[in-house]
Amino acid sequence: MAHTLDIRLLQLFHAIYTHENISHAAASLDIGQPAASIGLSKLRKHFDNQLFVRVGHQMLPTEFAKELAPLITQTLEQVRLINDYRRAFDPAISTRTFTLGLTDISHLQLVPKLAAYLHTHAPHICLNVVPIDAATPTLMSSGQIDLAIGFIPQLEAGFYQQTLFHQHYVALVRHDHPRIAESLSLQDYERENHLEIVPSGTGHYMAENEIQRLGVTRNIRMRMPGYLGVDAVVKNTDLIATVPEKLGFLLDDAGCRIYPLPFELSGFDVKQHWHARMHKNSDNRWLRQVCFELFHQ
Incomplete structure (x- = not known):
């Protein structure tokens, strides 16, 4: 007879699925690895499926486990909602x-x-x-x-959403740039070399597309997948980076200075x-x- 499932076994499944590692899953649940291995054996027996297969240092889910995962995640969330039902949230004492x-x-x-x-x-x-x-x-x-x-x-x-603030783009330039001083003209912008930043998973690619649609020419000499470290690149080169204004304000005077863009570029929320x-x-x-x-x- 298959072992009866309880909430701890469902939590173990979710932890292994999330971490792809039994040791990490056990640590996240504050149990020993032997207990996690025993629990996994019970899960395998119950579902008559391997559920997770070792590949190198990872425990990767079988196709059956991938189908099962959303149901278990939903069940755990429902249990959490039941436990928290009408319970007032007190941030001063919460360990959430x-x-x-x-x-x-x-x-x-x-x-x-x-x-x-x-x-x-x-x-x-x-x-x-x-x-x-x-x-x-x-x-x-x-x-x-x-x-x-x-x-x-x-x-x-x-998804629900709520606007926090609006951003515009600015140009970030080395403070002692040899050819850009008091202002940045369109001629300057198109003449100089550029650092292009398009973070994965965000909408900043839309700005890059709009610059192309406007017919503004840029000589891209470097590309980065995010904004971290952009100031270090700019202040040690002659490259121009087009960045959100609030980031520009943080980096202004840190070896860099910001200029308004010499063309109209849509902002974002x-x-x-x-x-x-x-x-x-x-x-x-x-x-x-x-x-x-x-x-x-």
Whole structure:
């Protein structure tokens, strides 16, 4: 007779599926690896399927496990909702871990301010920051990401959203650039070499497409998948980087200076996004309210 499943075995399945490693899964559940191995054996016996196959140092799911995973994730979320039903969320004593999906600009702009707030008002809450990428919508729908903040137009369909602030683009140039001084003309912009930044999983590719549609010519000499380190490149070269204005303000005078773009380029809204399953959760509502109060402009 198949072993009767309980919530701990479902949590073990979810942990192995998430970490693709039994040791890491066991650590995340605060159990020993032998106990995790015994639990996996019970899961395999119950479903009459290997569920996870060792490939190198990873435990990769079988096709059966991939089909099963969304059902188990949904079940665990329902159990959590039942446990938290009508339970008031008290940030002062909560030990909740929130997972935020953020762009690399948000790491620089938003995380320090949010960390300072949590330190004072919610000292026991843990914050897990993950990058926004192609998997973000799926992770949000499964409850593995509580909130995503950034310029993420692909999340607008099927997700709740709230605008925090508007951004424009500016040009970031080395402070002692040999050919650019008091102003940046279109002739300067088209003559100089450029650093192109298109972070994966965000909407910044739209700006690159618009520059092309405007007929503005750029000599791209370097490409980067994110904004981290862009100031170090710019201040040590003659390259121009087109960046969001708030990042430009952070980097201005740090060996770099910012200029208005010599052409009209559409701005964008930075929003916080959350899945419908999180909409009425008291803890998620608290986090959204904190982020709105801290970052709304």
